[in-house]
Amino acid sequence: MKTMFEKSTPCRQGVCQNLTTSKAADFLPRGLLRSARVRLPELGELDVVRHFTRLSRRNFGVDGNFYPLGSCTMKYNPKFTEVVAALPGFTRLHPLTAQLKGAGHFTQGALEVMYDMEHLLCEITGMAGYTLHPMAGAHGELTGAMIIAAYHKAKGNKKTKIICPDSAHGTNPASAALAGFEVVNIESKDGIVDPEALRAALTDDVAGVMLTCPNTLGLFERHLPEIVRMIHDVDALLYYDGANMNAIMGKMRVGDAGFDVVHLNLHKTFATPHGGGGPGSGPVGVCEKLVPFLPISRVKKLEDGRYILDYDHPQSIGYMAPFYGNFGVMLKAYAYILRLGREGLTRATEYAVLSANYLRKRLEDVLEIPYNRICMHEFVASAVGDALNGVRALDIAKALLDKGHHAPTIYFPLIVKECIMVEPTETECKDTLDGFVDDLIEIVQRAGTDPDSVKASPVTLPVSRLDETKAARDMVLTDDCGCE
Amino acid sequence: MPYVPHTEEETRQMLETVGVTSMEELFADIPRHLRPKSFDIPHGLSEMEVMARMERLAARNKVDLVSFLGAGFYDHHIPAAVDALVSRGEFYTAYTPYQPEASQGTLQAIFEFQTAICRLMDMDCTNASVYDGGSAIFEAMMMGVRASKKRNKLVISEALSPIYRIMLSSYTFNLNLELVTVPHKQGQTDIRALMDAVDTDTAAVVVQNPNFFGQVNDFSELCQHARAVKATSVISVYPLMQSVLKTPGEMGADVAVADAQSLGQPLSFGGPYLGIMACTKQMVRQLPGRIVGRTVDGQDRTGYVLTLQAREQHIRRQKATSNICSNQALCALRTLIHMSLLGPGGLEQTATRCMELAHYAAKRLTDIPGVELLTDGPFCNEFALKLPVSAYEVVDALTERGYVPGFPLGRYYEGLENCLLVACTEKHTREDIGIMAEMLGGLLK
Numbered sequence: 001m002k003t004m005f006e007k008s009t010p011c012r013q014g015v016c017q018n019l020t021t022s023k024a025a026d027f028l029p030r031g032l033l034r035s036a037r038v039r040l041p042e043l044g045e046l047d048v049v050r051h052f053t054r055l056s057r058r059n060f061g062v063d064g065n066f067y068p069l070g071s072c073t074m075k076y077n078p079k080f081t082e083v084v085a086a087l088p089g090f091t092r093l094h095p096l097t098a099q100l101k102g103a104g105h106f107t108q109g110a111l112e113v114m115y116d117m118e119h120l121l122c123e124i125t126g127m128a129g130y131t132l133h134p135m136a137g138a139h140g141e142l143t144g145a146m147i148i149a150a151y152h153k154a155k156g157n158k159k160t161k162i163i164c165p166d167s168a169h170g171t172n173p174a175s176a177a178l179a180g181f182e183v184v185n186i187e188s189k190d191g192i193v194d195p196e197a198l199r200a201a202l203t204d205d206v207a208g209v210m211l212t213c214p215n216t217l218g219l220f221e222r223h224l225p226e227i228v229r230m231i232h233d234v235d236a237l238l239y240y241d242g243a244n245m246n247a248i249m250g251k252m253r254v255g256d257a258g259f260d261v262v263h264l265n266l267h268k269t270f271a272t273p274h275g276g277g278g279p280g281s282g283p284v285g286v287c288e289k290l291v292p293f294l295p296i297s298r299v300k301k302l303e304d305g306r307y308i309l310d311y312d313h314p315q316s317i318g319y320m321a322p323f324y325g326n327f328g329v330m331l332k333a334y335a336y337i338l339r340l341g342r343e344g345l346t347r348a349t350e351y352a353v354l355s356a357n358y359l360r361k362r363l364e365d366v367l368e369i370p371y372n373r374i375c376m377h378e379f380v381a382s383a384v385g386d387a388l389n390g391v392r393a394l395d396i397a398k399a400l401l402d403k404g405h406h407a408p409t410i411y412f413p414l415i416v417k418e419c420i421m422v423e424p425t426e427t428e429c430k431d432t433l434d435g436f437v438d439d440l441i442e443i444v445q446r447a448g449t450d451p452d453s454v455k456a457s458p459v460t461l462p463v464s465r466l467d468e469t470k471a472a473r474d475m476v477l478t479d480d481c482g483c484e
Numbered sequence: 485m486p487y488v489p490h491t492e493e494e495t496r497q498m499l500e501t502v503g504v505t506s507m508e509e510l511f512a513d514i515p516r517h518l519r520p521k522s523f524d525i526p527h528g529l530s531e532m533e534v535m536a537r538m539e540r541l542a543a544r545n546k547v548d549l550v551s552f553l554g555a556g557f558y559d560h561h562i563p564a565a566v567d568a569l570v571s572r573g574e575f576y577t578a579y580t581p582y583q584p585e586a587s588q589g590t591l592q593a594i595f596e597f598q599t600a601i602c603r604l605m606d607m608d609c610t611n612a613s614v615y616d617g618g619s620a621i622f623e624a625m626m627m628g629v630r631a632s633k634k635r636n637k638l639v640i641s642e643a644l645s646p647i648y649r650i651m652l653s654s655y656t657f658n659l660n661l662e663l664v665t666v667p668h669k670q671g672q673t674d675i676r677a678l679m680d681a682v683d684t685d686t687a688a689v690v691v692q693n694p695n696f697f698g699q700v701n702d703f704s705e706l707c708q709h710a711r712a713v714k715a716t717s718v719i720s721v722y723p724l725m726q727s728v729l730k731t732p733g734e735m736g737a738d739v740a741v742a743d744a745q746s747l748g749q750p751l752s753f754g755g756p757y758l759g760i761m762a763c764t765k766q767m768v769r770q771l772p773g774r775i776v777g778r779t780v781d782g783q784d785r786t787g788y789v790l791t792l793q794a795r796e797q798h799i800r801r802q803k804a805t806s807n808i809c810s811n812q813a814l815c816a817l818r819t820l821i822h823m824s825l826l827g828p829g830g831l832e833q834t835a836t837r838c839m840e841l842a843h844y845a846a847k848r849l850t851d852i853p854g855v856e857l858l859t860d861g862p863f864c865n866e867f868a869l870k871l872p873v874s875a876y877e878v879v880d881a882l883t884e885r886g887y888v889p890g891f892p893l894g895r896y897y898e899g900l901e902n903c904l905l906v907a908c909t910e911k912h913t914r915e916d917i918g919i920m921a922e923m924l925g926g927l928l929k
Contacts, residue, residue: 095755
């Protein structure tokens with residue numbers, strides 16, 4: 001499909017502005033102005049609408065396709081939450097209005113949403129305080145790692161390392177490094193953290209341990225109580241990566257279990273849309289002793305019931321966001337929590353886990369399931385074995401696209417060969433799950449009889465497999481081929 | 485139960501297939517003593533009830549103020565087609581395009597976004613966006629640190645947004661980096677002092693155009709100096725104004741960054757927005773975040789993929805260029821559609837109208853006895869005023885009457901307690917400005 005730039009016709013106007021007859025040069029010296037007009041497309045409004053409508057048809061999304069992308073919790077995004085976030089009372093609010101001394105009472109609705117949201121998240125996870133500022137999961141990790149650093153600094157501890165298990169998301173070590181820590185990786189045993197490996201790595205200079213629970217294999221960390229004790233014994237802090245929170249709502253609170261810092265992904269667990277890669281929201285919760293280190297501002301409720309922004313926290317790590325985080329995303333998650341309530345949240349977790357186990361069980365004779373026991377909200381399969389005739393996880397993923405399903409996550413976690421990581425979520429009906437199983441059975445059978453047809457997929461989409469090596473070598477990153 | 489479609493019969497069948505008798509059995513791995521001590525969340529509400537509650541909350545925010553607040557975040561008109569298009573479920577319920585064949589819509593849109601941003605900035609390469617303007621500056625500084633290998637000194641202008649300066653000092657507190665802030669001069673970026681501060685120990689220098697006080701500069705000389713001492717020059721810009729202002733590319737900057745809120749994002753009480761980063765081709769491997777490249781499939785058809793992934797954390801883990809594993813894709817799509825709808829002419833018109841109104845406002849306001857411009861340098865749509873009284877008091881008094889006259893600079897700058905930062909956009913009218921000027925005049929009498 002042509003790009004917009006290729007469709008452009010000089011002097012064609014889109015949304016006609018006709019705002020002024022003045023020129024920029026009337027207000028600024030020529031030397032401060034750009035020498036040539038910016039080369040953006042010149043198209044009519046309908047041309048633009050049609051271009052993007054056509055582009056949208058070249059995309060899979062939850063609205064149109066089963067999207068069992070492991071670790072990403074691609075559940076249904078309720079439409080009414082979009083209406084909530086688009087209310088003019090929220091979208092038109094300038095963030096600085098809340099910082100004007102006399103204008104706090106003009107933003108009470110927004111401040112109440114944030115205050116209430118923090119308290120709901122505290123109760124859901126059993127933490128003492130929250131910040132809503134981090135703008136994505138990885139940003140939450142960075143915030144959490146910085147809080148850990150600030151805590152140890154304040155105590156005068158000389159701690160320089162953070163431990164990550166080998167099953168961790170790649171962002172965990174990257175976030176820890178960005179916060180100034182040295183990263184120590186430890187190996188798993190039987191798919192979960194090996195307490196002995198952890199003990200060996202837990203030296204006095206360890207500031208914290210980042211854990212995903214259930215982990216990326218979809219397994220609950222059975223040694224958790226022991227792990228918590230060991231970590232706290234050396235005055236290290238335990239970090240909870242909330243990527244997999246959808247597996248435990250109402251069943252366990254990470255604060256009760258002894259975690260000190262947690263980030264949540266509102267775009268996963270709390271059903272805000274992923275938007276093709278963002279915007280997300282990654283609130284961070286902490287235990288009591290870490291509350292003073294949370295980013296500023298914090299929302300405070302006064303005795304007379306008014307809400308204010310409170311900047312008076314001298315131990316705070318400072319600003320993680322220019323303002324209060326991705327407020328528009330919070331609104332959607334807040335509406336979702338109000339809608340589901342305590343029974344609905346618990347029910348979401350139960351059906352997420354049931355659906356994953358149902359798929360795991362139905363697929364155990366189809367694909368190798370390396371850790372074939374009760375899993376949480378996701379499980380991993382492995383595309384190995386002679387029956388597959390050399391058909392790999394990648395081939396199966398592409399063949400699923402031809403069946404109209406988005407593929408599961410593949411080749412992650414790294415510790416499973418030819419890994420296929422499936423997370424169905426609670427919002428998919430049994431018919432959809434059964435259809436997915438039938439399609440996988442057909443693909444695996446075809447691998448036995450006609451492996452080349454599987455390796456040739458996808459054949460029903462606008463493009464077939466793309467040459468990624470060429471993309472990296474040629475580096476055509478714009479329509480102008482700006483790079484060599 | 486909302487959004488859980490399973491019938492009782494299906495639930496029973498599924499449990500049976502799994503080989504358990506109850507839902508609870510699925511959670512047997514979680515020990516009893518780790519079960520929630522409380523889970524005191526209110527009962528669920530109907531969609532109608534939640535909507536009513538949210539509408540009540542929204543109504544408690546006063547959004548019919550005539551506001552001259554800017555400070556980097558501006559209330560521009562967004563064509564209705566932007567919302568209509570990004571509301572398509574195929575865009576907003578998709579995730580990161582890990583399966584390119586099923587994500588050509590998102591990928592081509594990002595490629596077009598990259599093209600549009602590079603052309604706007606006159607730079608070679610860009611990524612698919614980062615969280616916001618502040619994190620973009622931080623990431624750009626870190627590009628400079630990596631490119632310089634061992635240098636740890638960062639020079640920033642005090643006329644760079646104080647909001648971003650606080651973010652930078654927060655982000656770097658546990659890193660072995662030295663932030664040197666060069667004071668502003670009556671609201672002017674002190675280019676001479678910056679050039680003196682940038683030396684062979686400097687990894688990066690960061691300035692803003694127009695600066696926080698609205699002042700427009702040409703940073704060519706500074707960029708040239710930075711290049712001579714092998715420091716990375718970073719310019720933070722106001723993307724809408726970039727349609728008329730001399731570009732970072734023309735000035736010879738190594739990295740251009742911005743918050744693209746002004747291109748298609750509603751103010752939304754602080755987010756979501758998006759940070760954009762564009763750089764020279766020499767810097768591309770230092771660039772964090774998602775990048776889309778053009779390629780072909782087996783039948784030689786053009787297609788798009790995520791590329792240069794060797795920089796990223798799922799491969800490099802702690803050695804990655806950054807921890808950023810997503811982008812503000814939907815916001816980037818908004819920005820792209822917004823730019824496409826307006827086109828070069830629409831953007832220029834909008835930028836020029838903002839300037840026209842701001843210059844009118846500056847004239848009207850400085851006609852008031854005792855009110856003068858903080859500095860007489862060139863500005864676009866925002867300027868700083870010196871008042872004879874505290875700016876806080878003025879803001880409080882006028883806001884009560886429905887007009888927010890601007891942002892009190894004393895909030896972030898000691899010694900500027902009497903100064904007010906006033907921004908205009910195309911949404912203001914001359915009448916709005918006239919009324920505000922009369923109110924201020926009346927107050928100061």
